[in-house]
Amino acid sequence: MTGEPIPVIIDCDTGVDDALALLFAVRHPGLDLRAVTCVAGNTDVDGVVRNTLTVLERAGAPDIPVARGAARPLIEPARSARHVHGTDGMGDLGLPAPTRAPAAVDAVTLLHREILASPRPVTLVPTAPLTNIALLLRTHPEVTSNIGRIVFMGGAVAVGNATPVAEFNVWHDPEAAAILLTAGVPITMYGLDVFQQVVVDGPEVHRLRASDEPGTRLAGDLLAHRPTSPGGPAEAEEAGGLGDAGAVCAVADPRGITTRLLPVEVTLAPGPSRGQTVVDRRPRPGESEIHEGRREHALVDVALEVDADRYVRLYLETVGR
Template sequence: MTDAPATRIPVIIDCDTGVDDALALLFAVRHPGLDLRAVTCVAGNTDVDGVVRNTLTVLERAGAGDIPVARGAERPLIEPARSARHVHGADGMGDLGLPAPIRTPADVDAVTLLRREILASPRPVTLIPTAPLTNIALLLRTHPEVTGNIERIVFMGGAVATGNATAVAEFNVWHDPEAAAILLTAGVPVTMYGLDVFTRVVVPGPDIRRLRASAEPGARLAGDLLAHRPASPDTDGDDPAGGLGDAGAVCAVADPAGISTRLLPVEVSLAPGPARGQTVVDRRPRPGESEIHDGAREQALVDVALDVDVERYVKLYLETVEAGRG
C-alpha cells in the first residue's frame, strides 16, 4: 500500500464477511478520511475460505481490488467454529449470487499481514475488528511489539444489556471468548461498539431503494445487502429498513463524535454455562460488597459505546458510499 496523506487515519479491518462486514468494507474504502491498509479474514459468519472469497468480491465491486487480503484463523482458540449462515445466507453474503473474485489473497497469513502493515505504517494504526477476535488475539500474543504502533482498537462486539447469541452474549465475543479477553487486556486503548448501539443504526427503506437502483456497482451492492438485513422481524411490507450493523463501528472511527462512550471496567465471562461470552460491564458508581470483602479484580478499562446519533451515521454512510471511491 502507498502511504496516505497525514490527515487520513490508517485502519485495518479484521472481518468475517458477512453481510454487514461487507457494508463496513464498502464504507471504509470510500471514506476520504480513512486509509484502509489491509483486510484480514477469520471464521465467523461463514467458514474462513468463504470469508476470503466474499471479502475479495466486495473490494473488487467497490473499486478497491488493490487492498491486500489475508486468510486467518479457521476456528476459535478453543472451541469449534459455529457459523451464522442462518442470518447471512449459505454463502455468507445474502445468497445474492455475486461472481467469484478475480484475484487471490496475499501469500501470507492474517497475523503476518497484520504485523507487517501495523509496523510499516508511518502513523499508529486503528484496528477495526468486526468479527470473532481470534486473529487479533493471536497477533497480540505472537507479536506484542505491534502495540507500540496501534492507536486504538475499535471492535464490534459485546453488549451491556441483551445479547444475541445467548441472552447475555453477543456473537463475536461468544464465538471466541478467550480471544476477546486477550484483546481487552492488550494494553492499548479499546472502544467497544456493542449491540446497544449496533442495533439502532437503521437505514430507511426509501434510501435502500435508491441504492439498489444505482448504476454504480458498490452503491448497488450496499443497497442489496441492506435489503437482505431487515432491521426487525416486521419488515415494513415491501419497503423494509436495513441495519448498518458492523459498518457503524467504522463510522465511529471516521466520526467518533457520533457515539457517546464511558470509560468502564469490562471483563469477559469465560466459565462454561449460560453466561459464557458475556461482556460484564461495571456501571456502578462505587465498589460493591464483592470488592470490599474479596478485593478488586483486575478489569480492563474500555470506552463503551452507550448511545449513538442514528441520523448522523445514516447520513454519513449514505453520502460516503454513494460518492464512490476517491
C-alpha cells in the same frame, strides 16, 4: 475534514454487515484502508476470503492486501451464522467469484507487517470473532507500539444475541476477546447496545439498490437482505441495519457515539453466561470488592449511545461517492 487519513486495518468475517463496513472504509476519504484480514465467523474462513475479495472488487478498491486467518476459535469449534447471512455469508445474492487473489501470507503475518510499516499509528477495527487479534497480540506484542486504538464490534452491556447475555463475536471466541482486552492500547467497544440502533430506512435502501454503480448497488442489496420489520409495509421490510459498518463510522466520526471509560471483563466459565461482556457501571464499589478486594479489569471506552441519524447520513454520503 482536516489532516491526513487515518490508517485502518479491518479484521472481518464477511458477512453482510462486514461487507457494508468494507464498502464504507474503501470510500471514506478520511480513512486509509491498508489491509483486511479474515477469520471464521459468519461463514467459514475460505468463504470469508472470497466474500472480502468480491466486495473490494465491487467497491472499486485499490489492490488492498487480504489475508486468510484462523479457521476456528482458540478453543471452541467454529459455529457459523449462515442462518442470518445466507449460505454463502453474503445474503445468497449470487455475486460472481472474485478475480483478485489473497496475499501469500497468513493474517497474523500481514497484520504484523502492515501495523509496523505504517508511518502513523494504525486504528485496528475487528468486526468479527477476535481469534486473529488474540494470536497477533500473543505472537507479536511489539505491534502495540504502533496501534493507536482498537475499535471492535462486539459485546453488549445489556442484551446479547448469541445467548441472552452474549454477543456473537465475543461468544464465538471468548478467550480471544479476553486477550484483546489486555492489549494495553486504547479500546472502544462498539457493542449491540448501539449496533442495533443504526438503521437505513426503506426508501434510502431502495434508492441505493437502483444505482448503476456496482458498489452502491451492492450496499443497497446487502441492507435489504435482513429486513428490520418483517411483515410490515414494503418500505419498512426493505429497511436494513448498518451493523458492523457503524463501528467504522465511529472511527471516521467518533463524535457520533457517547462512550464511558468502564471496567469490562469476559465471562469464560462454561454455562449460560459464557461470552458475556460484564460492564461495571456502578458508581461505587460493592460488597464483593469490600470483602474480597478489587480485581483487575480492563478499562474500555464503551459506546452507550449513538446518533443514529448522523451515522446513516454519513454512510449514505460515503457509499454514494
